[in-house]
Amino acid sequence: MSFVGLSDSEEQRMLRAIGVGSFEELLAAVPKQARLQKPLAIDGPLSEIELRRRFGGNARANAAESAVSFLGGGIYDHYIPSALNALAMRSEFATAYTPYQPEVAQGTLTAIFEFQSLIAELTGCDVANASLYDGATAAVEAALMARSQTGRARVVAAGAIHPHVLQVLTTYLDGRDLTLVAERGGQVAAEDLEAALGPDTACVLYQHPNFFGLLESPQTLHKLAHDAGALVIAHCDPIALALLEPPGATGADIVVGEGQCLGNSPSFGGPLLGYFACRASLVRRMPGRLAAETVDRHGRRGFVLTLQTREQHIRREKATSNICTNQGLLALRATIYMGLLGREGMREVAELCVQKTHHAALLAAAIPGYRLPYDGPFFREFVLECPADAAAIARAGIERGILPGVDLGRFRPEWRRRLLVAVTEQRSASEIERWADVLRAAGGKG
Amino acid sequence: MSLERRLLIEQGGPGHRGPALPACDVPVRPLAELLRGARLRTALEFPQVSEPEVVRHFIELSVLNHHIDRGFYPLGSCTMKHNPKINDELASLPGIALAHPLAGDDASQGALRIIHDLSRTLAEITGFAAVTTQPAAGAQGEAVGLMMIRAWHRARGEGERRRKVLVPDSAHGTNPASVHLVGYETVTVASGSEATVDLHALRAALDDSVAAIMLTVPNTLGLFEPEILEVTRLAHEAGAQAYLDGANLNALVGLARPGDLGFDLMHINVHKTFSTPHGGGGPGAGPVAVAAHLEPFLPVPVVTEHGDRLRWDHDRPRSVGRVHSFYGNFGILARALAYILTHGESGLSRVSRTAILNANYLMRRLMASYDLPHEAHCMHEFVLSGRGLRKHGVKTLDVAKRLLDFGVHAPTVYFPLIVEEALMIEPTETETLDRLDHFAAAMERIAREARESPKILQDAPTTTPNSRLDEARAARELKLRWSVPGREASVAAARSAERQTIGRP
Numbered sequence: 001m002s003f004v005g006l007s008d009s010e011e012q013r014m015l016r017a018i019g020v021g022s023f024e025e026l027l028a029a030v031p032k033q034a035r036l037q038k039p040l041a042i043d044g045p046l047s048e049i050e051l052r053r054r055f056g057g058n059a060r061a062n063a064a065e066s067a068v069s070f071l072g073g074g075i076y077d078h079y080i081p082s083a084l085n086a087l088a089m090r091s092e093f094a095t096a097y098t099p100y101q102p103e104v105a106q107g108t109l110t111a112i113f114e115f116q117s118l119i120a121e122l123t124g125c126d127v128a129n130a131s132l133y134d135g136a137t138a139a140v141e142a143a144l145m146a147r148s149q150t151g152r153a154r155v156v157a158a159g160a161i162h163p164h165v166l167q168v169l170t171t172y173l174d175g176r177d178l179t180l181v182a183e184r185g186g187q188v189a190a191e192d193l194e195a196a197l198g199p200d201t202a203c204v205l206y207q208h209p210n211f212f213g214l215l216e217s218p219q220t221l222h223k224l225a226h227d228a229g230a231l232v233i234a235h236c237d238p239i240a241l242a243l244l245e246p247p248g249a250t251g252a253d254i255v256v257g258e259g260q261c262l263g264n265s266p267s268f269g270g271p272l273l274g275y276f277a278c279r280a281s282l283v284r285r286m287p288g289r290l291a292a293e294t295v296d297r298h299g300r301r302g303f304v305l306t307l308q309t310r311e312q313h314i315r316r317e318k319a320t321s322n323i324c325t326n327q328g329l330l331a332l333r334a335t336i337y338m339g340l341l342g343r344e345g346m347r348e349v350a351e352l353c354v355q356k357t358h359h360a361a362l363l364a365a366a367i368p369g370y371r372l373p374y375d376g377p378f379f380r381e382f383v384l385e386c387p388a389d390a391a392a393i394a395r396a397g398i399e400r401g402i403l404p405g406v407d408l409g410r411f412r413p414e415w416r417r418r419l420l421v422a423v424t425e426q427r428s429a430s431e432i433e434r435w436a437d438v439l440r441a442a443g444g445k446g
Numbered sequence: 447m448s449l450e451r452r453l454l455i456e457q458g459g460p461g462h463r464g465p466a467l468p469a470c471d472v473p474v475r476p477l478a479e480l481l482r483g484a485r486l487r488t489a490l491e492f493p494q495v496s497e498p499e500v501v502r503h504f505i506e507l508s509v510l511n512h513h514i515d516r517g518f519y520p521l522g523s524c525t526m527k528h529n530p531k532i533n534d535e536l537a538s539l540p541g542i543a544l545a546h547p548l549a550g551d552d553a554s555q556g557a558l559r560i561i562h563d564l565s566r567t568l569a570e571i572t573g574f575a576a577v578t579t580q581p582a583a584g585a586q587g588e589a590v591g592l593m594m595i596r597a598w599h600r601a602r603g604e605g606e607r608r609r610k611v612l613v614p615d616s617a618h619g620t621n622p623a624s625v626h627l628v629g630y631e632t633v634t635v636a637s638g639s640e641a642t643v644d645l646h647a648l649r650a651a652l653d654d655s656v657a658a659i660m661l662t663v664p665n666t667l668g669l670f671e672p673e674i675l676e677v678t679r680l681a682h683e684a685g686a687q688a689y690l691d692g693a694n695l696n697a698l699v700g701l702a703r704p705g706d707l708g709f710d711l712m713h714i715n716v717h718k719t720f721s722t723p724h725g726g727g728g729p730g731a732g733p734v735a736v737a738a739h740l741e742p743f744l745p746v747p748v749v750t751e752h753g754d755r756l757r758w759d760h761d762r763p764r765s766v767g768r769v770h771s772f773y774g775n776f777g778i779l780a781r782a783l784a785y786i787l788t789h790g791e792s793g794l795s796r797v798s799r800t801a802i803l804n805a806n807y808l809m810r811r812l813m814a815s816y817d818l819p820h821e822a823h824c825m826h827e828f829v830l831s832g833r834g835l836r837k838h839g840v841k842t843l844d845v846a847k848r849l850l851d852f853g854v855h856a857p858t859v860y861f862p863l864i865v866e867e868a869l870m871i872e873p874t875e876t877e878t879l880d881r882l883d884h885f886a887a888a889m890e891r892i893a894r895e896a897r898e899s900p901k902i903l904q905d906a907p908t909t910t911p912n913s914r915l916d917e918a919r920a921a922r923e924l925k926l927r928w929s930v931p932g933r934e935a936s937v938a939a940a941r942s943a944e945r946q947t948i949g950r951p
Binding site: 301314 | 453454462463467470471472473474475477480481482483484485486487490492493494500501505507510511513515519524526527532534536537539540542543546548549554556557560567571583584586588589593618619623625627669670672674700701702706707717721723725728729731745766767768769772773774778780789793795797799800803804807810811822823846847855875876879911914917919920921923924927
């Protein structure tokens with residue numbers, strides 16, 4: 001089937017109005033040998049009933065259909081308030097295009113302005129943009145911006161940064177001009193960073209809380225980078241920022257990160273929400289769309305996209321980025337999320353995460369064979385050294401309806417006995433107890 | 447009298463709270479002990495609003511938007527078609543929406559199956575060998591495609607020599623921006639008198655320093671390249687790769703396959719051709735389909751089949767690397783698969799056929815009221831020029847703004863750049879004849895108004911939530927975030943401190 005509403009007689013009328021005898025005449029410019037030679041070999045057409053059956057089967061083939069999740073590593077299972085789904089799934093937001101005609105897009109534009117305001121507040125930065133694809137490409141855009149701002153080439157990535165963020169950065173930087181500073185005891189050691197900095201360093205990128213869930217010491221890192229004349233890019237979890245001192249307030253020039261946790265589903269890792277905030281002096285080098293306040297001809301407040309001369313549709317090869325389509329609907333969801341939780345709710349979610357994560361860590365560390373390899377303070381996840389392969393524990397957990405953590409062996413063979421465990425405000429004390437039971441049972445076998 | 451529209455931060459106050467969170471059911475310890483040594487923030491100046499306030503606020507905002515469920519959206523090159531509702535429901539099934547990307551392959555067979563099915567289906571529709579679903583949007587697909595081209599040339603020892611990419615002057619702005627991003631140099635090729643590729647100009651520009659040509663087919667004027675087979679042949683003869691910008695795939699789907707036209711790779715805007723909701727600016731998805739010789743260079747990981755199981759394969763030594771945090775915009779890709787399966791082969795060919803019919807119908811009707819720079823039959827879109835209205839003191843922008851008063855969105859304006867005062871119109875296949883006639887009648891009336899009472903156009907729109915907005919003022923004042931009531935002073939102080947540090951480092 002299709003979503004075409006057109007009768008044969010209407011088609012005939014239209015062809016007559018066009019002035020052709022048949023539809024084929026309209027295709028005069030398409031060479032015959034360029035036309036499809038045989039029917040496409042694809043499934044369908046399927047009715048809605050058949051589609052539900054097929055996708056229902058796919059959904060049931062994922063453990064997420066029923067299991068309790070302690071998975072993190074960049075994607076978190078936070079609660080999504082019902083009002084959020086009801087609002088964000090409205091056609092008025094979901095089926096609107098990019099707000100290029102502001103007089104009929106004030107809903108979208110106002111929400112973008114509010115998103116920018118909330119992200120700027122959360123990060124301690126002057127300005128934020130309307131979104132980028134994800135946390136990884138936001139880090140790439142930040143690194144490219146720092147290079148063009150400083151005229152320097154080298155990007156220094158310090159400490160336990162998500163391996164996928166580093167991989168994406170490596171792809172875009174094309175293998176050149178990227179220096180990795182290894183973590184020490186799970187965190188960045190100041191002397192290691194200092195040794196890696198030089199007059200060619202454009203920026204220092206760090207993650208806070210880092211890939212292992214550990215907090216870094218932003219002020220120390222900011223000072224070292226600035227002393228070397230480099231810019232600072234902080235890659236931060238926005239839920240954690242509800243509690244932590246915002247890096248923009250202590251000198252980070254650019255703050256980026258992954259905003260999935262702000263009211264968006266895990267959705268197998270996409271769509272995600274890259275956010276990008278920076279100091280005011282960098283605004284003209286920012287990638288992506290920006291909404292700004294203005295007035296209409298009657299003096300009434302309204303919002304428009306601004307500084308579009310940075311963007312590809314105006315500036316073409318001289319644009320600050322090639323991004324066009326962004327993650328608008330996820331930014332809207334994040335805006336509604338931050339509105340619904342508000343000043344108190346955001347802090348409470350963050351505090352619940354800290355309490356429950358530490359409770360789980362304490363429980364696990366008391367089970368024979370398990371230990372916490374790092375001493376530093378952690379926020380919503382932690383690394384757990386296991387007496388057996390993490391992959392085996394993960395398999396055993398699924399049988400009990402628990403996804404016990406991310407098997408870090410997938411990133412590095414020497415991490416194969418490590419689980420990365422995340423505990424959000426959704427996990428109850430009894431779920432945490434069931435999780436600990438999985439560890440006890442699996443540890444005994446190991 | 448209605449309440450003035452207020453921002454979230456201008457509503458509520460202390461004591462206004464949203465949905466409650468559960469009490470902590472594990473032993474509570476002091477934060478200072480748990481986060482020892484960490485510096486915590488002293489204030490978070492977020493709104494304090496109740497759930498009813500949040501709901502009212504966003505419903506009030508929502509009704510200010512034009513959207514495809516409400517009315518016609520003839521944005522050229524944007525393919526704003528109906529968004530089937532079941533696709534959103536399928537993507538929201540718990541087993542799909544809650545699937546975690548690091549759960550492991552055994553726990554993710556359903557998600558892998560969706561990606562695998564979509565990849566195979568897109569390869570068949572486009573006539574290519576393999577697909578990556580990682581790029582999050584068309585522009586990222588372009589960049590990833592160019593990275594693969596670069597890797598291919600390097601593998602052949604020609605990486606240093608081939609640095610140029612030929613791009614027609616009618617191309618989307620993302621093309622040259624993506625070329626720049628991967629470190630290549632754009633060479634703009636002027637279109638011929640028929641607004642299609644000028645073979646002489648192309649031959650002159652093709653040499654052994656060219657890495658690729660990037661084309662949009664049909665082009666941004668909605669015209670099919672009649673010499674397309676010769677164009678791709680010439681590119682290959684010169685050792686270059688042929689990249690297709692898939693923005694206009696809606697004209698080809700079920701009719702012709704880019705792989706059969708001689709292209710080596712393309713990106714697919716699933717938020718255009720395959721109808722995933724545009725979300726007020728995103729998310730989209732930009733899978734890239736490639737011919738067999740480029741398959742080794744696809745981003746990692748790649749889905750592979752092992753009997754009836756699917757696995758992510760990371761061991762791809764010639765890959766350009768990873769380009770997304772995980773596997774691309776999975777929830778969007780799932781919707782696209784549902785859309786394609788709904789249509790099947792027969793439905794998809796009806797898509798391009800009706801899109802082409804609708805565009806030609808509008809074009810022939812509107813050429814009586816507006817200039818039509820190129821008279822050939824169009825494919826799925828066409829471009830008019832408003833230059834004839836200039837003598838009445840009316841610009842294309844005024845036509846666009848006046849259209850908003852008739853409950854339809856404006857076309858894409860001032861693009862492509864090679865047509866002055868351009869109005870680029872793409873009706874898509876999901877508009878019915880009576881909707882097309884309504885739009886045409888509005889356009890005809892506007893052309894009449896331009897002649898008889900141009901002030902109506904210059905003052906438009908008058909029926910929208912805001913009258914024309916001052917974009918110059920927005921760029922001058924650059925107010926990019928709200929003021930927190932009672933905190934203006936400290937923001938001003940921060941700004942002034944900021945000014946003193948500009949230039950450092």
